[in-house]
Amino acid sequence: MLATDVRTRAAAGIDTVALSRRIAIVLIAMAINTALYLGINAYPLSEPRLLPYTALDHALGRPAWTIWPYWLLLLAGPALVLAIRERRYLLATLHAYVVAIGFDAAIWLLWPTRIARPPLPQGLDPLTEAAWRCLHALDGVNNCFPSGHITIPVVAAAGFAAQYPRLRPWVWSALVVLTPSVITTGQHYVWDVAGGLATATLGLLLAGTPLWRTGRS
Numbered sequence: 001m002l003a004t005d006v007r008t009r010a011a012a013g014i015d016t017v018a019l020s021r022r023i024a025i026v027l028i029a030m031a032i033n034t035a036l037y038l039g040i041n042a043y044p045l046s047e048p049r050l051l052p053y054t055a056l057d058h059a060l061g062r063p064a065w066t067i068w069p070y071w072l073l074l075l076a077g078p079a080l081v082l083a084i085r086e087r088r089y090l091l092a093t094l095h096a097y098v099v100a101i102g103f104d105a106a107i108w109l110l111w112p113t114r115i116a117r118p119p120l121p122q123g124l125d126p127l128t129e130a131a132w133r134c135l136h137a138l139d140g141v142n143n144c145f146p147s148g149h150i151t152i153p154v155v156a157a158a159g160f161a162a163q164y165p166r167l168r169p170w171v172w173s174a175l176v177v178l179t180p181s182v183i184t185t186g187q188h189y190v191w192d193v194a195g196g197l198a199t200a201t202l203g204l205l206l207a208g209t210p211l212w213r214t215g216r217s
Contacts, residue, residue, distance in 0.1 A: 016087060017084075022081070022082050025094070026078045026081050029081075029094070029097070036105055040105065040108045040109060040143055045110070045112065048114035048142045049113050050116060051191050051192070054190045054191070057189050060184050062121070064132070066181040066185055067131045067181075067185055068131065069177070069181040070181035070182060070184075070185045073175075073179065076157070076175070076178065077152035077153040077156040078156075081094075083163070084159045084163045085163065088210050089159050089162045089211065092207070093155060093156065096200075096204045097152065097203065098203075098207070100152075100155055100202060100204070101203075103199040103202055103203070104148050104196075107146060108142075112142055113145040114141045114142045115188065117186050120133065144188050145191055146194075149188065149196065150182065150197060151199050152200075154175065155200050155203055155208070157175055158204050161211075162211040179193060
């Protein structure tokens with residue numbers, strides 16, 4: 001289905017962006033986002049506050065295997081953006097991303113928050129333990145609200161869904177399945193997920209008009 005959409009666009013002469021350029025754009029965006037996130041995480045402007053647990057946080061628990069859907073969610077954003085070939089949808093996605101992450105960064109700076117990170121799970125197989133240790137080594141406990149781990153894949157999914165409308169139910173369903181992993185891995189609370197959805201929505205509404213006014217079924 002994806003290959004069919006690509007051939008159809010090529011035949012219609014639709015303006016597309018070369019894969020090499022998309023890779024460069026994604027790598028640059030990832031580098032800037034990572035530097036911004038880790039810098040604010042390591043050097044908050046004020047003492048980060050701890051948000052309260054909710055009943056849903058407790059109900060979801062901390063199953064160790066959810067480290068794998070968590071990593072899949074992190075990879076989903078860049079992968080979905082790489083698949084957006086049509087220039088107008090790619091630019092709209094990038095514009096929405098900049099606005100949404102701008103909201104995230106402003107909140108991280110002006111109203112910093114942190115998580116009470118649980119200890120590493122015990123009794124894991126070597127590969128799963130390595131995945132957990134990698135997560136804890138790379139990511140700090142601050143910048144939890146709003147969740148950029150939600151903001152980015154939601155914006156990317158909107159761009160992907162605009163490019164490939166027949167895949168829309170599948171990409172959104174996948175995100176729904178993967179999203180709880182940010183809570184079950186102890187990276188975020190329910191509040192953070194709601195905040196990430198809100199900033200993604202604001203980015204899409206303010207800067208991603210072509211993504212939700214595609215005129216397609």
